[in-house]
Amino acid sequence: MNKQLTLFLALGMFFWMIQSCATSSKTASMEKFEYTAAVNSIVQDKCYGCHSADGRSDKAKQALMWDNVPTMTADEQAxxxxxxxEVTSERKMPPSRFVExxxxKALTDEEIATFQKWAKDMMAVVEKSK
Ligand code: HEC
Structure with a gap:
């Protein structure tokens, strides 16, 4: 083998290794149930007032407590x-009486899309862990 070819192959190997490291660390971050920063900030602003321990309605707390979801079973999370x-895509939450x-506090189209994408990603994670 000549020198140039050896160098070319070594460089190729090097970049391939960097590439596969970058890809594996990206998928690793999506292997457990978690809120992304984008979802978290919408929830804090528009959902947490009702769906948290200090929430103002018992019905809302019974239906959903954001802080408890990460430790639920995979079936419950799904x-x-x-x-x-459902509630985000159909604009059922926050409740219309509250939004009036x-x-x-109404969800914007962009926020609905953020919820949908996150929920879809998390559903894949949850299904895999069942
Ligand atoms: C003003 C209080 C309030 C806010 C704000 C609110 N919710 Fe709710 N949520 C409720 C109540 C009350 C229920 C119980 C079901 C019902 O009576 O409609 C509920 C139920 C739910 C449920 C369970 C499904 C169902 O229909 O029972 C989900 C999921 C949900 N809320 C998500 C959200 C999300 C996401 C947000 C923020 C975008 C949000 N909620 C903001 C009061 C609220």
Whole structure:
């Protein structure tokens, strides 16, 4: 083998290794149930006031406690993810009576898309862990 070919192959190996490291660390971050920063900030602003320990309605707390979801079983998580996909895409949450007096709390199209993408990604993670 001549020198140039050896160098070419070595460089190729080097970049291939860097590439596969980068890809594996990317998938590793999506292997457990977690809230992304984008989802977290929407939830804090528009959902947490009702669906948290200090929430203002018992019914809302019974239906969903954001802080408890990460430690639920995979079956429970899948169920909650289904509900989240439904209530966000159909604009059922925040409740219309609440949004009437606080229109700034309605979800924007972009926020709905953020919820849908996250819930879909998480559903894949949850299904794999079952
Ligand atoms: C003003 C209080 C309030 C806010 C804000 C709110 N929710 Fe709810 N949520 C409720 C109540 C009350 C229920 C119980 C079901 C019902 O009576 O409609 C509920 C139920 C749910 C459920 C369970 C499905 C169902 O229909 O029972 C999900 C999922 C949900 N909410 C997601 C959200 C998300 C996501 C947000 C933020 C975008 C949000 N909620 C904001 C009050 C609220």
């Amino acid at each position: 169920h909650i993810l289904d509900e989240i996909m 007096s606080r229109p700034e």
